Every structure is written in structure tokens, then in C-alpha cells.
Amino acid sequence: MQGAGPALVNRRRRRLDWTRRKTVGLGLALGLAATLAGCGGNPLNTADTGVGCSVTVLIPSSGNTLLGSVRVRVGGTSHDFARNVNTVAVACGRQATLSATSADPSVHPFTKWTLAGSTSSAARLTVTVDGVLSIRPGFRVPKIASVPTPPPSPSAKVTPTPSATPSAVTLDQWVSYDSATQSVIWKLVAAYQDVNHGLSFDGEAHGAMKVTVPAGWSVTVDFSNGGTTNHSAVVVTPTGLGPVFPGAGTPSPMQGTAPGQTASFTFTPSQAGSYRMACLMPGHEAAGMWETFIVASGGLPGVQI
Secondary structure (H helix, E strand, O other), X not given: OOOHXXXXXXXXXXXXXXXXXXXXXXXXXXXXXXXXXXXXXXXXXXXOOOOOEEEEXXXXXXXXXXXXXXXXXEOOEEEEEOOXXXXXXXXXXXXXXXXXXXXXXXXXXXXXXXXXXXXXXXXXXXXXXXXXXXXXXXXXXXXXXXXXXXXXXXXXXXXXXXXOOOOEEEOOOOEEEEOOXXXXXXXXXXXXXXXXXXXXXXXXXXXXXXXXXXXXOEEEEEEEEOOOOOEOOEEEOOOOOOOOOOOOEOOOOOOOEOOOOEEEEEEOOOOOEEEEEEOOOOOOOOOOOEEEEEEEOOOOOEEEO
């Protein structure tokens, strides 16, 4: 009986160790399952990987004027889109509800949604985001009756009309240019729609908005602070702390411009390269408050989201 005592103790210890290992393994499995369930087992879109799910809204325009705007609601968050091309990353498996507003309902009323070859005339469209979705709202564009041109008289001389390309172009609600004067105007709004918790420009952050300007063109930035804290805007290198080009920034960028205030600055980028339009308030650029600013050796200005 004396020898049975230690053997019984050892068996109890082995049972206790096995129970503990089983409990730890079950906890890890449940943790992994909960992590995957957070986005339907698929990752969220990231700028680095480009994988996951997203909704892209393509808003048509007439000339340089958008025919309307779109609001996308995911859970308790709303995204207001007012560009030709708009994209929002969504956790896979979530539902998104889209509603369209015409810029002029009496002239361009909303007609339908188009998604993957299918259409819907519902005022609100709810979709399950199970991949990279591209959705286009439709607006009616009235046809303009053509006026017949009377034929010229046999004795009249026909003078050919030279073709002309308009020099003033509006790229979107933020950027426009004039090729005749080689000038660009950029309306830069800090904390627009509180994107990235207010650390953003024109509703974009982390370099998602790319503005391209030819070297030697004049760039005027009309900056306004729509946030609740001070912000600034300066053209810098990814590691720089001051303007790359003379005059390329708001005054006192480390102190910033107060909420509700505006500032305007004009500069001429002379060296081709990739730069940033960044807020130099402490910690703001590191948190994503910067957009990509490309100086090209030629061509015309452009905006890419």
C-alpha cells in the first residue's frame, strides 16, 4: 500500500497536465475563429496588400460637372462621395447601402444602379460586399435637339473654323488647371468629412490621393482647416521637415492654421520627383495626414485616387 501512494499522485498529475493543454488549445482555436469571423474569414483592404473587399462608385458627369453624389452606409458609418471615382474598403461579408442624389433632379433625375451587368431602379441599393464591387448610378441626360445648318449659297466662300481645345480643365472638385497659363489650383481642405479622425486632406489620407503637376507650372493651394485642431500643409520629401520648393507651404507649419481659418500659397515646382503634401503639426504626418504630390517632367496635371 505504501508503494501505491506515489503512483496515484503521478496519475493525477498527468491527468491535470492533459486537461490544462486541452483548455489552452481550445482557447487558441476559439480566438482564431473569432478573428476570422470579424470580417467573414477574409482580410480587410489595405494599401499595402490590396486584398480583401471594397466598393467603388463611378459617378457620371456631363462635361466637367458631376450629375450627382452618392452616400454609402456601412454599419453606423456613412461615406459621402462627390468624385468621378470613389472607393471605400469594407470588411468582407458586410452589407453596404447606397443612395444617390441628383445634382439637378428636374434635369438629371436618378434612373438606375448598374452592378456587374445587372440593374436596379430602387432609390436605395443594399449589397453584400463579397469582393471588389464596382457600382454606377445612372442619371437621365436630356437629348439636345440638333438644329439643321442651311447649306451655303453657291457664291459664298466657306472659311474653315479652326479647332480649339479648351485650356481650362476641372479634374474634380479639388483640382483644376489652365494649360494656356500653365497654372494649377488645388483646393486643399484639412479634416474633410472627418476622414481618418480628421487627419486627412480632401477626404483622403496615407497618400491615397495622387496629384501630378508638370515641372515649371505655377501651383496655387487654397488651404482651409475644416477640423477642430490646428493643421498645416507643406510640400516635403518623405523624411523632410521643410518646404522642398520656395513658398510651398502654409505659414508657421509647426504651429499650424487654426480651425475654420484659411491660407493660400503659390509656388513653382522645379525638380521632377515624388513628394508629399503633408501636415507638419507634431504627429499628424505619421498618423497619415499626407497626400502624394508628383512633379512630372512633362504632360498635363492629373488626379488619381
